[in-house]
Amino acid sequence: MAKEVISVGDFIVLQKQNYKKLLKFNKPSLSVTVGRDTINLNGIEGCPYFSTFKVISTGGKKNREFILELTNEVVNLKDEIDIKTSGNDNRNIIDDGRSQKLTAAEIEDLKVDSNKASDIVETLITNSNTFHRKTEFSQDKYLRKKEKKYFEFITILRPNLRIITEVMYKLDPGKIQGIRIDTLSQIVTLANIYSEGNYLLYDSGSNGLVAASIMSAIGQKSNGKLIHMHPGNMSQKQALLAMNFKEEQLNRCISVNVYSALRQFYQGCDANENSNIESNSLKRKADEDSEHKNKIAKLEDTSDTTDSTLEKVVDISDSKPEPKKPKWHFDNIAAAALLHQKVDALVIACKEDPKNIFTELVEFVKPGRPFVIYYNVAEPLQQLYLLLKSHSNVAALKLTCNWMRNYQVLPERTHPEVTMNSASGFLLTGYVLK
Amino acid sequence: MSFKNYKDKIEEGDTVILYLSNNLYALDVQRMIKNKKGEMVENVFQTPFGALKVKNLIGADYGSRVELSKGWGHVLQPTPELWSLTLPHRTQIIYTPDISMIMLQLDLVPGSVVIEAGTGSGSLTHALIRRVRPHGHVYTFDFHEHRAKVASEEFQAHGIAEFVTAQHRDVLSDGFGDDLKGKADAVFLDLPSPWLGVPHAVAAMKEEGGRFCSFSPCIEQVQRTCLALQEHGFEELTTMEVLQTELKVTRRTVPVRDLSFLRHKSSEKPVEEKPSGDTTFVVGAWPPSTPGHTGYLTVATLPPLFARSKKVSKPECSLEEQDSPENGDKMAVVGTEDNN
Numbered sequence: 001m002a003k004e005v006i007s008v009g010d011f012i013v014l015q016k017q018n019y020k021k022l023l024k025f026n027k028p029s030l031s032v033t034v035g036r037d038t039i040n041l042n043g044i045e046g047c048p049y050f051s052t053f054k055v056i057s058t059g060g061k062k063n064r065e066f067i068l069e070l071t072n073e074v075v076n077l078k079d080e081i082d083i084k085t086s087g088n089d090n091r092n093i094i095d096d097g098r099s100q101k102l103t104a105a106e107i108e109d110l111k112v113d114s115n116k117a118s119d120i121v122e123t124l125i126t127n128s129n130t131f132h133r134k135t136e137f138s139q140d141k142y143l144r145k146k147e148k149k150y151f152e153f154i155t156i157l158r159p160n161l162r163i164i165t166e167v168m169y170k171l172d173p174g175k176i177q178g179i180r181i182d183t184l185s186q187i188v189t190l191a192n193i194y195s196e197g198n199y200l201l202y203d204s205g206s207n208g209l210v211a212a213s214i215m216s217a218i219g220q221k222s223n224g225k226l227i228h229m230h231p232g233n234m235s236q237k238q239a240l241l242a243m244n245f246k247e248e249q250l251n252r253c254i255s256v257n258v259y260s261a262l263r264q265f266y267q268g269c270d271a272n273e274n275s276n277i278e279s280n281s282l283k284r285k286a287d288e289d290s291e292h293k294n295k296i297a298k299l300e301d302t303s304d305t306t307d308s309t310l311e312k313v314v315d316i317s318d319s320k321p322e323p324k325k326p327k328w329h330f331d332n333i334a335a336a337a338l339l340h341q342k343v344d345a346l347v348i349a350c351k352e353d354p355k356n357i358f359t360e361l362v363e364f365v366k367p368g369r370p371f372v373i374y375y376n377v378a379e380p381l382q383q384l385y386l387l388l389k390s391h392s393n394v395a396a397l398k399l400t401c402n403w404m405r406n407y408q409v410l411p412e413r414t415h416p417e418v419t420m421n422s423a424s425g426f427l428l429t430g431y432v433l434k
Numbered sequence: 435m436s437f438k439n440y441k442d443k444i445e446e447g448d449t450v451i452l453y454l455s456n457n458l459y460a461l462d463v464q465r466m467i468k469n470k471k472g473e474m475v476e477n478v479f480q481t482p483f484g485a486l487k488v489k490n491l492i493g494a495d496y497g498s499r500v501e502l503s504k505g506w507g508h509v510l511q512p513t514p515e516l517w518s519l520t521l522p523h524r525t526q527i528i529y530t531p532d533i534s535m536i537m538l539q540l541d542l543v544p545g546s547v548v549i550e551a552g553t554g555s556g557s558l559t560h561a562l563i564r565r566v567r568p569h570g571h572v573y574t575f576d577f578h579e580h581r582a583k584v585a586s587e588e589f590q591a592h593g594i595a596e597f598v599t600a601q602h603r604d605v606l607s608d609g610f611g612d613d614l615k616g617k618a619d620a621v622f623l624d625l626p627s628p629w630l631g632v633p634h635a636v637a638a639m640k641e642e643g644g645r646f647c648s649f650s651p652c653i654e655q656v657q658r659t660c661l662a663l664q665e666h667g668f669e670e671l672t673t674m675e676v677l678q679t680e681l682k683v684t685r686r687t688v689p690v691r692d693l694s695f696l697r698h699k700s701s702e703k704p705v706e707e708k709p710s711g712d713t714t715f716v717v718g719a720w721p722p723s724t725p726g727h728t729g730y731l732t733v734a735t736l737p738p739l740f741a742r743s744k745k746v747s748k749p750e751c752s753l754e755e756q757d758s759p760e761n762g763d764k765m766a767v768v769g770t771e772d773n774n
Binding site: 004048049050051052155160161162165181182184185186188189190192194195196197213216217218219220221222344366367368369370378379382383385386389395396398399400401402403404405406407409411414426431432433434 | 439440442453456458495496497498499508509510511513514515516530531533534535537538539541543544545561564565567568569642643653656657660661671672673674675676677678679680681683685716717718730732737738740741
């Protein structure tokens with residue numbers, strides 16, 4: 001199912017060891033910043049995904065500019081460097097700051113002059129008084145650390161839900177409402193999302209991550225559809241676009257403004273006819289746009305694409321009164337039509353109090369179908385839980401949270417990882433009754 | 435036949451979930467069943483709220499209320515999640531928190547081809563089928579002949595047999611078979627010695643590579659599996675644990691004890707020295723006892739064929755894997771060298 005080669009226009013993932021960066025490959029000679037380095041991606045176009053490239057310096061000391069060269073061989077530091085002796089423990093190692101004979105300046109020069117990471121590290125080790133007295137485990141850890149620092153290879157991966165979730169969570173959990181990967185995976189299963197059926201999502205700020213995960217489970221060349229409701233002028237689509245879905249699949253995610261879609265459903269038109277209010281709302285929209293743009297600009301990964309789509313839509317909505325109706329108008333009609341048929345699951349991931357949103361939207365859910373509400377703290381869901389208990393129009397009501405821990409698994413050195421992401425968010429789930 | 439697509443009304447032959455005051459029961463909608471003597475009798479399901487004549491369910495709407503002699507309940511259409519909570523246990527099963535993570539970690543989407551071993555009670559299998567259908571397929575194996583047969587019959591009865599092939603096979607000794615060579619996008623192992631299945635997983639995976647996941651309760655299993663994965667060219671090895679806790683939500687009224695009056699001399703004495711009122715909180719209480727461990731999930735990526743051997747890495751410690759795959763001292767190799 002994978003599109004095999006890297007093409008301009010794709011979202012791609014650049015991987016350097018454990019570091020991953022998600023970006024849109026929008027021109028063949030795109031330059032990206034990785035840490036303090038600037039890397040030109042010229043030459044990756046047309047290579048198969050999972051290709052690895054050697055990072056080669058083009059500048060001198062100051063400007064850290066690099067180009068890429070396709071390679072078939074990735075060299076691991078540990079294989080390059082032969083360690084002859086190791087100590088038993090650290091009783092004779094004293095941290096007096098004098099174990100490294102090279103000065104900081106000399107190391108800087110070394111970095112510029114050497115073209116191989118292993119040369120640098122080898123020189124560092126040779127000039128270290130203590131390295132050979134360290135234990136084997138400690139030496140291994142040292143090499144791992146240095147490898148991270150001097151790693152010279154980059155692999156280009158094809159984004160998928162797992163990688164996008166990981167990248168976005170690492171970058172800033174706040175931008176995806178703190179939805180951790182385990183919780184996200186449960187939203188999709190507990191809402192029983194599959195290739196058939198129509199689903200309703202209200203999302204006020206996960207940068208399209210929840211929509212991406214639902215669309216991923218709906219799949220390509222299937223009948224499933226998603227109504228993606230959002231409160232703003234533009235839906236947040238970053239994660240959705242990063243999935244590189246084909247038109248056919250992406251078009252089955254109907255993104256609509258919640259006010260317009262519900263107005264269309266109840267009143268048969270999506271715009272408020274009152275001109276006073278209209279001008280007000282335009283003003284509000286403009287404010288939101290600029291705010292939205294600011295936010296997007298900070299998200300280095302996809303700034304250009306989201307911005308350009310944003311501009312397009314703003315152009316359309318600003319155009320003269322008469323000409324042909326904008327796409328969102330037809331999206332509202334399509335969403336309202338689906339709402340009349342009723343949907344097979346309701347998913348809410350909101351920043352507002354979920355109570356009103358749920359009580360309004362649950363009307364559109366067929367009896368016997370599941371709902372899932374995500375919130376990053378428990379209290380609003382606890383309130384809603386008690387309210388729903390008293391109404392008894394839902395079954396199997398559950399408030400859950402998750403705990404997840406990663407492990408370092410190495411021979412003789414297996415233990416939980418030192419840091420864990422302790423905020424999982426909370427899920428309120430249940431089934432709608434007749 | 436109620437596991438394939440959503441439907442509105444209950445038909446004979448459906449499996450339905452009966453929801454009764456926080457309890458869930460799965461039952462087959464059959465008018466008549468055999469009693470102990472082998473005679474056909476009317477199917478009556480006994481609940482804590484009285485008997486349910488199963489034939490009355492036929493034609494009822496899913497999600498609707500059913501009357502019982504001493505109360506009422508609701509009928510739901512089974513989802514893989516509800517099924518995991520109600521299915522007949524033939525083995526220890528994998529539950530929704532792990533299932534969800536497994537599916538996300540295996541990059542499963544409709545159209546994927548996924549291999550599962552062992553089938554067990556089919557808890558995960560139902561979820562896998564839902565995710566990869568309609569264009570994908572689940573191949574599931576169990577070394578227990580009866581279990582494989584029962585699972586196969588169950589998929590038939592649930593109306594999802596077209597998306598799954600359940601086979602009786604000991605995959606650790608016999609592999610996944612020639613038919614599956616180079617066919618799978620993902621392989622999931624829940625077996626006592628998953629490391630022995632790793633080479634078979636490599637053989638079954640597509641040239642484009644794929645994802646691997648192993649579920650093991652013990653860390654020793656994880657360690658051996660990780661070594662085998664590294665040796666067979668897997669990358670991005672990650673091991674994790676996922677647990678879910680259900681919070682008990684209640685409105686709790688608690689006394690307020692005022693102490694500030696003690697700062698000043700007062701005529702009234704012991705009367706005030708007791709709680710002076712109440713206040714109410716909505717609380718989510720953590721259960722006093724909760725499952726603390728299910729299993730470790732170890733996941734890894736097999737790169738596409740062209741990228742597979744490019745990393746010329748020596749294994750962490752030299753293993754005599756080929757000679758003695760059962761060598762239990764493997765993990766000690768490094769340790770002994772270290773003490774030299």
